Amino acid sequence: xxxxxxxxxxxxxxxxxxxxxxxxxxxxxxxxxxxxxxxxxxxxxxxxxxxxxxxxxxxxxxxxxxxxxxxxxxxxxxxxxxxxxxxxxxxxxxxxxxxxxxxxxxxxxxxxxxxxxxxxxxxxxxxxxxxxxxxxxxxxxxxxxxxxxxxxxxxxxxxxxxxxxxxxxxxxxxxxxxxxxxxxxxxxxxxxxxxxxxxxxxxxxxxxxxxxxxxxxxxxxxxxxxxxxxxxxxxxxxxxxxxxxxxxxxxxxxxxxxxxxxxxxxxxxxxxxxxxxxxxxxxxxxxxxxxxxxxxxxxxxxxxxxxxxxxxxxxxxxxxxxxxxxxxxxxxxxxxxxxxxxxxxxxxxxxxxxxxxxxxxxxxxxxxxxxxxxxxxxxxxxxxxxxxxxxxxxxxxxxxxxxxxxxxxxxxxxxxxxxxxxxxxxxxxxxxxxxxxxxxxxxxxxxxxxxxxxxxxxxxxxxxxxxxxxxxxxxxxxxxxxxxxxxxxxxxxxxxxxxxxxxxxxxxxxxxxxxxxxxxxxxxxxxxxxxxx
Numbered sequence: 001x002x003x004x005x006x007x008x009x010x011x012x013x014x015x016x017x018x019x020x021x022x023x024x025x026x027x028x029x030x031x032x033x034x035x036x037x038x039x040x041x042x043x044x045x046x047x048x049x050x051x052x053x054x055x056x057x058x059x060x061x062x063x064x065x066x067x068x069x070x071x072x073x074x075x076x077x078x079x080x081x082x083x084x085x086x087x088x089x090x091x092x093x094x095x096x097x098x099x100x101x102x103x104x105x106x107x108x109x110x111x112x113x114x115x116x117x118x119x120x121x122x123x124x125x126x127x128x129x130x131x132x133x134x135x136x137x138x139x140x141x142x143x144x145x146x147x148x149x150x151x152x153x154x155x156x157x158x159x160x161x162x163x164x165x166x167x168x169x170x171x172x173x174x175x176x177x178x179x180x181x182x183x184x185x186x187x188x189x190x191x192x193x194x195x196x197x198x199x200x201x202x203x204x205x206x207x208x209x210x211x212x213x214x215x216x217x218x219x220x221x222x223x224x225x226x227x228x229x230x231x232x233x234x235x236x237x238x239x240x241x242x243x244x245x246x247x248x249x250x251x252x253x254x255x256x257x258x259x260x261x262x263x264x265x266x267x268x269x270x271x272x273x274x275x276x277x278x279x280x281x282x283x284x285x286x287x288x289x290x291x292x293x294x295x296x297x298x299x300x301x302x303x304x305x306x307x308x309x310x311x312x313x314x315x316x317x318x319x320x321x322x323x324x325x326x327x328x329x330x331x332x333x334x335x336x337x338x339x340x341x342x343x344x345x346x347x348x349x350x351x352x353x354x355x356x357x358x359x360x361x362x363x364x365x366x367x368x369x370x371x372x373x374x375x376x377x378x379x380x381x382x383x384x385x386x387x388x389x390x391x392x393x394x395x396x397x398x399x400x401x402x403x404x405x406x407x408x409x410x411x412x413x414x415x416x417x418x419x420x421x422x423x424x425x426x427x428x429x430x431x432x433x434x435x436x437x438x439x440x441x442x443x444x445x446x447x448x449x450x451x452x453x454x455x456x457x458x459x460x461x462x463x464x465x466x467x468x469x470x471x472x473x474x475x476x477x478x479x480x481x482x483x484x485x486x487x488x489x490x491x492x493x494x495x496x497x498x499x500x501x502x503x504x505x506x507x508x509x510x511x512x513x514x515x516x517x518x519x520x521x522x523x524x525x526x527x528x529x530x531x532x533x
Contacts, residue, residue, distance in 0.1 A: 037369070038512050040364070043504035046360045046504055060350060062341065063391075064242050069314070075382045078367075087379065088401065100312040107239060107240050108306060117297070117300070131263070136238070136258055144170075144301070146173075147214075153208075174271075177205075179193045322373060323375055330376045333474070336361060337382070337393075339387050339388075341493050350497060352497050357502060369515065411481070411514050412470050416485075418501065427503065433482035452516065453513060454509070
């Protein structure tokens with residue numbers, strides 16, 4: 001018998017035993033008396049949740065895996081223990097905490113072909129030699145147009161918009177890494193320059209590009225200064241891929257572009273004869289700088305699909321029904337994604353901050369609300385497949401399990417246990433929302449926050465802050481939402497995101513604040529005007 005398989009099975013068995021025994025353990029313990037429900041949200045209980053969810057036994061909680069299912073059972077057990085009502089109706093009329101989210105397990109062949117046609121001349125490009133895959137979405141394309149988007153930056157306050165008068169929808173974008181430099185100095189103020197520079201800046205840049213509805217993103221390191229050298233990175237293509245099969249806001253699922261890293265020499269060839277190329281003036285990359293659609297340049301790419309089979313992963317949903325006979329049919333949604341990412345270089349990425357911390361917060365808030373329900377109903381969700389493109393939250397919204405017009409507000413908890421590298425000294429935490437809600441929401445949250453946190457809250461709009469998350473699924477449907485967010489740190493999606501590094505006092509404060517915000521909204525006779533805009 002294969003020892004690795006035996007260990008994995010043993011780990012799963014242990015995980016099932018642990019998850020299944022939680023309810024009996026909790027029931028056997030006498031709860032500590034708390035003066036107010038909010039005081040039941042404690043750093044100690046958050047720590048217990050996070051250490052379990054971020055343990056090696058759960059292998060990173062990758063959606064569609066058995067390890068994720070153990071985490072899902074754990075959350076459902078916590079919801080049941082707190083007295084939450086299951087919401088999902090099954091075919092036999094019974095209710096479940098689990099909402100199944102459909103995927104297809106697609107197995108590809110090994111051979112990926114790229115054919116570049118420029119001015120009628122065709123060049124075959126070789127995978128891993130000429131281009132590498134950093135993120136695989138749809139890999140089959142015919143006659144795909146190229147758009148050069150420069151640095152791919154839109155900072156209107158700085159008078160910089162690489163997307164002005166540019167149609168990128170359904171095309172493949174060529175994007176330079178880093179931020180613009182003139183005479184050796186950054187063009188933008190340091191804070192904005194850092195937002196797009198280095199590996200942390202790459203996360204921010206890609207998050208912004210995801211919203212452009214392009215078919216693909218080609219990244220290029222023009223001068224070797226980006227920290228993302230072509231030769232040093234592996235191609236992250238897995239021959240097994242999980243393709244979302246639910247309808248997302250009336251459209252098909254493959255809306256997230258694939259991301260490629262392409263050799264500078266290949267990009268130089270692609271841009272030859274165009275109105276601008278950063279390779280023409282290496283000492284002054286802004287000379288004649290322009291963004292544009294390339295002329296007579298098309299990409300065809302293909303990969304063989306060997307098999308497809310349906311698979312499912314799970315959202316976990318519970319409800320605390322409101323006490324007011326009229327208002328209980330209006331809902332506040334409090335959610336966090338439960339899933340994380342696959343191992344990196346053979347090492348498990350436990351995702352303690354991303355997002356065992358947010359999931360733990362949701363469980364703690366659920367327990368507190370259940371102890372003394374609000375006037376309006378509150379839905380608690382642990383979303384699946386956020387790391388696959390916000391699929392779990394998209395599916396929840398599109399399923400209609402809770403009518404969209406009855407949802408007043410969404411609080412999203414995504415990374416509540418660390419601080420970004422820029423905020424280590426102050427422990428400042430981000431609250432990110434859509435720009436139309438920033439001003440009124442800032443006043444509302446700051447009024448409630450008086451005395452709750454001992455660190456600053458940075459309330460920003462989602463165009464200025466990095467990090468896409470499940471709140472976007474609500475905002476895109478016109479539902480006001482915000483999310484609590486640590487900010488980017490070096491352990492994001494890396495093996496170092498461990499439970500030992502969590503600031504549990506901070507996670508407690510954020511969770512308590514989320515409880516108080518939800519309670520304020522849920523108990524009002526009339527909600528603030530900005531919720532009805």
